[in-house]
Structures are given as structure tokens and as C-alpha cells.
Amino acid sequence: MNNLMNEGTLKVIREAVITIPGLMSFAEVDKESGVVNATTSIDKAIEISITEKIHRLKIHIILMNGVNIKDVVTEVQIRVKYELEKLSNFTNSYYVDVAVDDLAK
Template identity: 55%
Template sequence: MIDQTVYDAISNAVVTVPGVISFANCSAKSQSEIKTSDIKNAVEITSADNIGRVKIHIILINGVNIRDVVNEVQIRVKYELEKLNQFVRNYIVDVAVDDLEII
């Protein structure tokens, strides 16, 4: 069971990144189920020893530089999670872009 503060730290870091519209449901079975406001459906967390691995599923605005947005999400989430654990634990952050939306 993951602590709610971890989910909050991830959410707060991701929503501030320009170009991210929403979290994506990693277990969606159809196009209509992809967009989600529940971060627990969009984050997969695994741990081993001193390293935590986080995979975040997001939806981006069509036309943004995907590499730049994904890189910014990785940097912000990694920093926030390591800060939350007083930098005694390392994190690997993977970002999956599940959809692009035209605005």
C-alpha cells in the first residue's frame, strides 16, 4: 500500500508541467476510459532495495515537444519523491504518454 503523500507529491509535480492535460488510466480498455482524475489509476510503483521505480501515465496536448515535457515530468517527480524521503532513497521515473489531445 502506497502512502497518500506519495501520490500527492507526484500529482503536484505533474500538474505544474506545461503541456500535460491529464493523467491516463493505465488499465483502460477503451479510448473513453483513458482520461482519469484518480492518480491511483495512473501511477505504477515498484520498489527494490534502495531504489523506487515509478511509472506515470499521462495525456499531453497535441503539438507540444513530447521529449521536453516527459523530461520535465521526470525531473520534477524524481526531485519531489527524493525530497519526500529526505534524499535517502533513489527513484527511477518512467513516463508513458498514453494519448495526445487536440485543443
């Protein structure tokens, strides 16, 4: 698990994302080979960096073929940002980047 966020926070992120239409799964990218694998584990699909009160997240996802990529990515960003800010009582700022690593065939 990522040591910068606890298990409860990762669960909030996962639950905010998994219900978005068009999302197939989270993605885990093997850094050596570049191979993209589907995963249900959010901690393998997220990169997190925290500086003072700014939290930057990069979520890797796989989308269904034929969806509007921009709409799905925007929805992921909005939901995750809102849920995390709500969890922190709006005291932290969050930047959410979304990487679409593959389209399901």
C-alpha cells in the same frame, strides 16, 4: 490506492506533475481492452515497484497536441524524482518512467 506508497506521497507526485505546461491529464489504461481514459486520480495512472532502496515509478499521461513530447516527459521525470528524493531526505533512489498514452485532440 497503490499499497506501496501512501496518500501523501501520491499527492506530492500529483502536485509536481499537474503544473507542467503541455500536460492534459493523467491516463488510466484498461489492461483488457487497451482503452486509454483521462483521469485526475494519480493512483490510477501510476505503477510502482520498490526493491530495497530503489523505487521505480511509471506515470501514464495524456499530452496536449502540438507540444514537444520530449520536453514535457523530461520535466515530469525531473520534478517527480526531485520531490520524492526531497521527501525521503535523499536516502532513496527513484527511477521515473513516463508513458505518453495519448495526445488530446
